[in-house]
Structure formats: structure tokens, C-alpha cells
Amino acid sequence: MKKKTLSQQSYQQLADAHERKRPVLMNCIKAFFVGGLICVIGQAVTVLFITFFPFTEQTAGNPSVSVMVFLSMILTGIGVYDRLGQFAGAGSAVPVTGFGNAVISAAIEHRTEGFVLGVGGNMFKLAGSVIVFGVVSAFFIATIKTLLIQWGIIG
Amino acid sequence: MKQTKWVAVLMVFLLSGCAMFEEVGPAELAIDEDKREIITAINQKLKETEELYDTIVIAADDQILVSYKVKHMNRFKMKGIEKKLNKWFEKKYPDEQIDVSSDYKIFLESYNLIQNWTEDKLTKKEAKKKFDKIIKLKNEMT
Numbered sequence: 001m002k003k004k005t006l007s008q009q010s011y012q013q014l015a016d017a018h019e020r021k022r023p024v025l026m027n028c029i030k031a032f033f034v035g036g037l038i039c040v041i042g043q044a045v046t047v048l049f050i051t052f053f054p055f056t057e058q059t060a061g062n063p064s065v066s067v068m069v070f071l072s073m074i075l076t077g078i079g080v081y082d083r084l085g086q087f088a089g090a091g092s093a094v095p096v097t098g099f100g101n102a103v104i105s106a107a108i109e110h111r112t113e114g115f116v117l118g119v120g121g122n123m124f125k126l127a128g129s130v131i132v133f134g135v136v137s138a139f140f141i142a143t144i145k146t147l148l149i150q151w152g153i154i155g
Numbered sequence: 156m157k158q159t160k161w162v163a164v165l166m167v168f169l170l171s172g173c174a175m176f177e178e179v180g181p182a183e184l185a186i187d188e189d190k191r192e193i194i195t196a197i198n199q200k201l202k203e204t205e206e207l208y209d210t211i212v213i214a215a216d217d218q219i220l221v222s223y224k225v226k227h228m229n230r231f232k233m234k235g236i237e238k239k240l241n242k243w244f245e246k247k248y249p250d251e252q253i254d255v256s257s258d259y260k261i262f263l264e265s266y267n268l269i270q271n272w273t274e275d276k277l278t279k280k281e282a283k284k285k286f287d288k289i290i291k292l293k294n295e296m297t
Contacts, residue, residue, distance in 0.1 A: 050259055050260045050263070054260075054292060056258045056259075056260040056261065056295065057259050058258065058295075059295060060260075
């Protein structure tokens with residue numbers, strides 16, 4: 001970083017004194033509870049699938065994840081999820097529901113540019129990295145696991 | 156007004172957890188009578204296993220299904236418990252085809268099967284068909 005001149009330093013001091021402090025702890029608590037609440041809803045969906053449909057605990061994971069993403073997409077579309085995101089921050093972005101939010105909010109943002117180049121081209125602008133890193137890391141993990149099983153190190 | 160609404164929502168979430176882990180006690184069912192002895196022995200063994208509660212053992216002519224719930228704090232050791240049980244079964248009953256499952260769905264279906272059986276709603280054939288369905292569900296992969 002470039003060294004600051006004396007006047008810049010004094011200005012920085014003044015700015016720091018008047019800047020509002022970020023309520024980090026409060027944000028963390030909010031994110032914790034809202035994120036946890038989202039996960040409780042997800043668990044409820046899982047239990048619903050187990051109880052009323054022929055899914056086991058193992059297989060119920062996939063449909064309930066997609067239901068949660070779908071729900072957050074709808075909530076983003078009608079503008080509820082943005083409010084939640086404002087209040088909870090990372091608590092609403094870290095669970096899978098954040099993925100649906102990222103997809104739909106990008107789609108809404110670029111709606112004016114047309115369906116193909118606007119919505120289609122920019123839909124995965126934010127969520128694309130999730131898919132890319134998810135697929136890549138899944139590929140490597142699966143490769144390692146397959147090799148380990150082949151060599152008989154793990155069952 | 157707003158506060159009571161939130162409290163109500165919270166209560167629903169908290170209490171809904173209870174339904175899944177409600178204790179119903181051990182149960183066993185022999186669709187074919189000649190397996191009665193084996194499943195009683197198995198259920199006895201499961202009762203002695205401390206980490207488990209609510210055990211169900213169902214036997215048909217060629218297959219035995221064992222399902223149980225694991226106590227909450229022991230759920231981290233679920234795989235180990237399953238392995239231990241499998242080993243025990245292999246040693247004690249090497250000729251039997253025994254399936255072990257800690258899955259809630261398997262437990263639920265088995266429980267329903269036993270309930271229907273004791274209420275005489277099922278014929279032997281229907282019960283067997285249902286039993287085969289549960290086994291199939293158990294072996295299903297993601």
C-alpha cells in the first residue's frame with residue numbers, strides 16, 4: 001500500500017471516528033438463527049418425504065434439496081427472500097436456498113436485455129461458480145475414493 | 156400479536172421433532188412361524204445393546220429384517236453399531252440372510268406392517284409382498 005501523506009492520515013482518523021461500527025456479533029447471531037431456521041424447514045421437508053413418499057433417509061436428501069431451492073426461487077421471485085437476505089446476511093446465503101436466490105435474482109436483473117442474451121446468458125452469473133466448483137471438487141473426490149476402494153484401503 | 160405468532164411457529168418446529176423419535180417399544184413379527192425362536196433371540200440381543208431403542212425384527216421364510224433407532228447422542232457411531240451387529244449375526248446365524256437397517260423409513264414401514272398384521276388386515280401373501288418391498292427399499296441406493 002502506498003504511504004499516506006499527513007493530511008490523508010488525519011482525514012482517515014476523522015473518518016474512522018465517525019464511521020458506524022459494524023455490528024459483527026449481532027450479524028453473526030442473526031445469521032446463525034435464520035440459517036438454522038432454514039435448515040429446520042429443510043429437515044421438515046425431508047421428514048415429509050420420508051413419511052409420505054417411498055424415500056429412505058439416504059434417498060430423501062436429493063428431492064428435499066431441490067424442493068428447498070425451488071422454494072427460495074419462488075420467494076425471490078415475489079421479493080420476500082431479498083428482505084430475509086437483508087436481515088440475515090450469510091444466514092440466508094449459505095444454505096442451498098442461497099443458490100436459488102442467486103440464480104433468480106440474476107435472471108430478474110437482466111430481464112430487460114432479452115430472454116436469450118439477458119436472462120439465459122446471465123442467469124448463472126453468480127450461481128455458476130457454485131456449479132463449477134461443485135462439479136470439479138466432486139470429480140476429484142470421486143476419483144480419490146474410487147482409487148482408494150480399488151486399492152483396498154477403504155471398504 | 157406478532158410475538159405470539161413467532162412463538163407459535165417456534166413451538167411447531169420444536170414439537171414436530173418429537174413425532175419422529177417417539178418411543179414405541181420393541182416389536183417382532185414372524186410371517187413364517189418356524190423363525191420365531193431366532194427373532195426372539197435377536198430381539199433379546201438388541202435389547203441388550205445400549206445404544207439402541209425401538210427395535211423391530213421381522214422374519215419371512217428366507218430373510219430377516221432388523222431395524223432399530225439409535226439414541227441421539229450415539230448417532231455419530233451409527234456405522235460402527237451396524238458393523239458390530241452384522242458381525243454378531245454372521246457369527247451366530249451364518250445360514251440366515253439378515254438385513255440390518257437404522258433408517259427411519261425402514262423402521263416406519265416395518266412398524267406399519269406389524270400393526271396391520273396384528274390387526275389381521277393382511278393375509279400372509281400380502282404381508283410377504285410388503286416385506287419384500289421394504290427389503291427392496293432398504294437396498295436402494297441414492
